[in-house]
Amino acid sequence: MIITEQWLRQWVDTDLNVNEIADVLTLAGLEVDAVEPIGLPHDKVIVGEIVSAAPHPDADRLQVCQVSDGKESFQVVCGAKNARVGIKVPYAMIGAELPDIKIKKAKLRGVESFGMLCSGEELGLHSPVKGLLELPDDSKTGQPLIETLGGADYAIDIDLTPNRGDCLSVLGVARELRVLQGSEIKSLPDDSVEQSSTAKVAVDNREKQSCTAYRARVIEGIDREAVTPLWLAERLRRSGIKPINPVVDVTNYVMLETGQPLHGFDRRQVGDGIVVRNANGGEKLLLLNGDEAELSADTLLIAREDGQPLAIAGVIGGETSGVYDDTDDVVLEAAHFSRAAIAGKARQYGVSTDSSHRYERGVDPLLGQLAIEYATRLMQEICGGKAGPIVEDNAQAPETTKVSLRYNYLCELLGFSIPQPEVHELLRRISPDVVETDSGWTITAPSYRHDMAFEADLVEEVARVFGYDRIPTKLPSLVPSSRIAREGDIDPSAVSRTMIARDYNETISYSFIDPEWDADYGSGETPVNLANPLSENMSVMRTSLLPGLLNSAVLNLNRQVDRIRLFEIGGTYSLVDNETVEIQRLGALCSGPALLESxxxxxxxxxxFDVKSELRAILCLTPFPNSFTFRQLEHKPLADNQVLGIYINGEKVGWLGRIQPVIERKLGFESPVYAFELRLDRLSSQQLVRYHPISKLPAVKRDLALVVDSDVAAGDIEATIKSVCSEELANIELFDVYQGDKVPDGCKSLAYRITLQSVSKTLTEEDIDRVVGELLSQLEKVHNATLR
Structure with missing residues (x-):
C-alpha cells in the first residue's frame, strides 16, 4: 500500500521526518519497502498564464500565444484546442526536462517558440480533459508547478501482513503512529450531510451473516460536466490509483483515507431497490473489466429487486451498473461484508481489487456511516447534487471483544519485566477502554483491530509498542541438550553427498501440489487437503516426491537439457486414521544418456540397472546393505514389467522402476525415465556392525544353474539360499540368466555361484554335498526349481 507523507501529516501531528516515520513503522511490524520522492524532475516547469492568443499565420491548427510567468511574457506556439486567454496552464520553459523530451528553442512553421504549454499526459499527470492541463484560477503565476500540485512529497510503500487490515488507509497508519509515538490525530467529521432530497432505494439484506451492515444513499442531479479537482486527482495518482471520473474518484479517495470501500451505482440500473443475496449457481455477470463471470452459489451478490445481478459484493461491480459520463443520479453504497464471505472470491474470478483486498483482511464495522457522509460531502462539493436519506439494513453495532492480560504471563512470555504503570500506558494507547484487574488488565479491542482476540495478542502488542529494539539482549538460561547419535544412524547430508558424487543435481520443490498430479503420480495414499490453498493447483500435500521430480524434469527438458539426473530429500504427507503422517524420503529421477558425450x-x-546401482550406493551407506531385498510390485506411475519394491525385514521402504511409457510421451520425454524413492528413516539400523574374524580355512565354490518359472524373482531365490546356508554361506553371486534352447517355455535359467566356508572346520565333500542337497530340496519345495 502506498500513502504520501503530506497526506499522512494532515492526519497525525509528528516531529519525525519521513525516514524516521519509515523506521518507526518498520520496527513495529509495518515494513516499509521504499520511500520515494515525488515531484517533477525540473524546476523550469511553472504555472503560466496565457495573456494573448492569435492564429498562426501559416497553420490553421496552431495558435501563437503570449505566456506570462508573472514578470515577463514569452511567445509559445501551441496546437491545443483549449488554449485561450486567461487560463493558467503548465509552462515548460527552455531547458526543462519532461519525461520524453527536453525543451529547446524552436521554430514552428516559421514562428519562434520559447518553450511548451503542456498537457497532463506530457507531464505524466492525470487530466480530465484532452489538451492543456488547466490549473485552478487561484494558482500563482510563475510558481513552480510542483508547488501548485501540493509541493514536494514522498511516497511511503508499506508491506502489510494480512492481520493488519486496519492499516490499509491513511487513517489507519496515522492511528498506528499515534499508538507508537503518543502523537495526536484528527478524527473524521461525524456531522450528517443535510438531506435535500427524498429520493431513496429500498434495501433487502437477505444474508445478514455475510453482510453485517448495508447502507445506501441516492444523490440525484449531479453535474455531468464536473471534473475531479486537481488536488484530489493528484493525491490518487501519488497513491498509485488512476483517476477516472468524479464519483469513482471520490469513492477511491475516501477508501484510501479511511479504509472503508465504497461503490457508486447508476440509479437507472438499480431501479427501486437493492437485494443482498447469494448467487444462484450458473448466473452470469459482465464485470467492469469486461470479463463475463459465471457465478458460484457461494458468491455474495448485490442485485436488483427483479433479480438482475449488479455487482459481486465487496469485489467488483458490473459493467452495466457503473457510473459513466451520462449518469445523473448515483446510488452510493457503504457496506460491511464479513471476511469469510469475501475471502478468495477475487482470486476465484481472476480479478484483484482494492475493495476485496480490504474486506478479506477486515474492515472497521463502525466506519460505514462516517464514510458515506464524508463521501457525500465531497461529492456535493465537486459534482453538486441533492442527497437523499441513508437507507440501512442490519446496521447494528458489532459485539465488542474483551481480552484479559495477566502481568505475570506478560513477563514470562517476554522474558523480561516492564513496569506495570508503563504497561498500563501502552495498553491505553492501544485501546481507550482499559480496566485494571487483580492480575493485570482487561481491555476492549477497538472495532478496527480484528487481530486482537487472545491474551498472546496483547503480549505481542505490548512488545511491539514498547519497541522490539528496546528488548534487552541476553543469553538464554536453558541447559543445552542433544540426542546422542547412534552408530547405525544415516545422516541425510551423507545421502545428499553420495547422490551429488554420482552426478545428480539436488532440487527442492513445493510440498503442496496439484491434486491431479498427486492422483496420477503420487503414492496412492490419502493426501492431506489444504484448508486455504494458495491456488487450486497447489491444494494438497504431496504423498510422494515423484510429482515434484517429474515437474522439475519437464522444466529442464523444455530448456533443451537432454541428460537429466535429479534428486530431492524432503517430507511427504498422508492421512492415516485421520492423522497427518510426515515421512522423510529420498527421491531420484534420471533420463537421457547414461554418461556425458565422449x-x-x-x-x-x-x-x-544404472538406476539400481545408484540405489545400491545409497543402501551401502547402511551397516547391512544386503539386508534389503527387491520384489516385484505394482505402482501406478511405473511400467508393470520394470518396477521393484524395496523391502527390509518384510517392510516395504521404497520402490524402483521406469515411468510408464504413456506418461513419458505425455510429458514430452523421448528417452526412458527411471526413478526411485526410499524412506530415509528406515536406512538407520538398530543393529551395529560386529567384527567377524576372516576364516583361515579354505572356501569352496559351487555353480548351480536352476530352472524356474519366468515369474520367479531372483531375489526370492537368493533369500531361500541365505536361509538354508546361513552358517556356511560366505557369498552368493548371480552370474547368468538364460532363456532359450533346452529351457522349457515359460521358464528361465538362473546361474548362481555359491561360496561356502566355515570358521570352525574345513568343509569335506560330505559336508558340501549335504548343504547343496538340502538347498536343492528347499528350492524345489519353495520355488519348484530344478537343477539344469
Whole structure:
C-alpha cells in the first residue's frame, strides 16, 4: 500500500521526518519497502498564464500565444484546442526536462517558440480533459508547478501482513503512529450531510451473516460536466490509483483515507431497490473489466429487486451498473461484508481489487456511516447534487471483544519485566477502554483491530509498542541438550553427498501440489487437503516426491537439457486414521544418456540397472546393505514389467522402476525415465556392525544353474539360499540368466555361484554335498526349481 507523507501529516501531528516515520513503522511490524520522492524532475516547469492568443499565420491548427510567468511574457506556439486567454496552464520553459523530451528553442512553421504549454499526459499527470492541463484560477503565476500540485512529497510503500487490515488507509497508519509515538490525530467529521432530497432505494439484506451492515444513499442531479479537482486527482495518482471520473474518484479517495470501500451505482440500473443475496449457481455477470463471470452459489451478490445481478459484493461491480459520463443520479453504497464471505472470491474470478483486498483482511464495522457522509460531502462539493436519506439494513453495532492480560504471563512470555504503570500506558494507547484487574488488565479491542482476540495478542502488542529494539539482549538460561547419535544412524547430508558424487543435481520443490498430479503420480495414499490453498493447483500435500521430480524434469527438458539426473530429500504427507503422517524420503529421477558425450564411443541411454546401482550406493551407506531385498510390485506411475519394491525385514521402504511409457510421451520425454524413492528413516539400523574374524580355512565354490518359472524373482531365490546356508554361506553371486534352447517355455535359467566356508572346520565333500542337497530340496519345495 502506498500513502504520501503530506497526506499522512494532515492526519497525525509528528516531529519525525519521513525516514524516521519509515523506521518507526518498520520496527513495529509495518515494513516499509521504499520511500520515494515525488515531484517533477525540473524546476523550469511553472504555472503560466496565457495573456494573448492569435492564429498562426501559416497553420490553421496552431495558435501563437503570449505566456506570462508573472514578470515577463514569452511567445509559445501551441496546437491545443483549449488554449485561450486567461487560463493558467503548465509552462515548460527552455531547458526543462519532461519525461520524453527536453525543451529547446524552436521554430514552428516559421514562428519562434520559447518553450511548451503542456498537457497532463506530457507531464505524466492525470487530466480530465484532452489538451492543456488547466490549473485552478487561484494558482500563482510563475510558481513552480510542483508547488501548485501540493509541493514536494514522498511516497511511503508499506508491506502489510494480512492481520493488519486496519492499516490499509491513511487513517489507519496515522492511528498506528499515534499508538507508537503518543502523537495526536484528527478524527473524521461525524456531522450528517443535510438531506435535500427524498429520493431513496429500498434495501433487502437477505444474508445478514455475510453482510453485517448495508447502507445506501441516492444523490440525484449531479453535474455531468464536473471534473475531479486537481488536488484530489493528484493525491490518487501519488497513491498509485488512476483517476477516472468524479464519483469513482471520490469513492477511491475516501477508501484510501479511511479504509472503508465504497461503490457508486447508476440509479437507472438499480431501479427501486437493492437485494443482498447469494448467487444462484450458473448466473452470469459482465464485470467492469469486461470479463463475463459465471457465478458460484457461494458468491455474495448485490442485485436488483427483479433479480438482475449488479455487482459481486465487496469485489467488483458490473459493467452495466457503473457510473459513466451520462449518469445523473448515483446510488452510493457503504457496506460491511464479513471476511469469510469475501475471502478468495477475487482470486476465484481472476480479478484483484482494492475493495476485496480490504474486506478479506477486515474492515472497521463502525466506519460505514462516517464514510458515506464524508463521501457525500465531497461529492456535493465537486459534482453538486441533492442527497437523499441513508437507507440501512442490519446496521447494528458489532459485539465488542474483551481480552484479559495477566502481568505475570506478560513477563514470562517476554522474558523480561516492564513496569506495570508503563504497561498500563501502552495498553491505553492501544485501546481507550482499559480496566485494571487483580492480575493485570482487561481491555476492549477497538472495532478496527480484528487481530486482537487472545491474551498472546496483547503480549505481542505490548512488545511491539514498547519497541522490539528496546528488548534487552541476553543469553538464554536453558541447559543445552542433544540426542546422542547412534552408530547405525544415516545422516541425510551423507545421502545428499553420495547422490551429488554420482552426478545428480539436488532440487527442492513445493510440498503442496496439484491434486491431479498427486492422483496420477503420487503414492496412492490419502493426501492431506489444504484448508486455504494458495491456488487450486497447489491444494494438497504431496504423498510422494515423484510429482515434484517429474515437474522439475519437464522444466529442464523444455530448456533443451537432454541428460537429466535429479534428486530431492524432503517430507511427504498422508492421512492415516485421520492423522497427518510426515515421512522423510529420498527421491531420484534420471533420463537421457547414461554418461556425458565422449569421443570414446556411442552414447548409451540410462537403463534400469544404472538406476539400481545408484540405489545400491545409497543402501551401502547402511551397516547391512544386503539386508534389503527387491520384489516385484505394482505402482501406478511405473511400467508393470520394470518396477521393484524395496523391502527390509518384510517392510516395504521404497520402490524402483521406469515411468510408464504413456506418461513419458505425455510429458514430452523421448528417452526412458527411471526413478526411485526410499524412506530415509528406515536406512538407520538398530543393529551395529560386529567384527567377524576372516576364516583361515579354505572356501569352496559351487555353480548351480536352476530352472524356474519366468515369474520367479531372483531375489526370492537368493533369500531361500541365505536361509538354508546361513552358517556356511560366505557369498552368493548371480552370474547368468538364460532363456532359450533346452529351457522349457515359460521358464528361465538362473546361474548362481555359491561360496561356502566355515570358521570352525574345513568343509569335506560330505559336508558340501549335504548343504547343496538340502538347498536343492528347499528350492524345489519353495520355488519348484530344478537343477539344469
Amino acid at each position: 569421443w570414446e564411443g556411442d552414447v548409451r541411454l540410462t537403463d534400469f
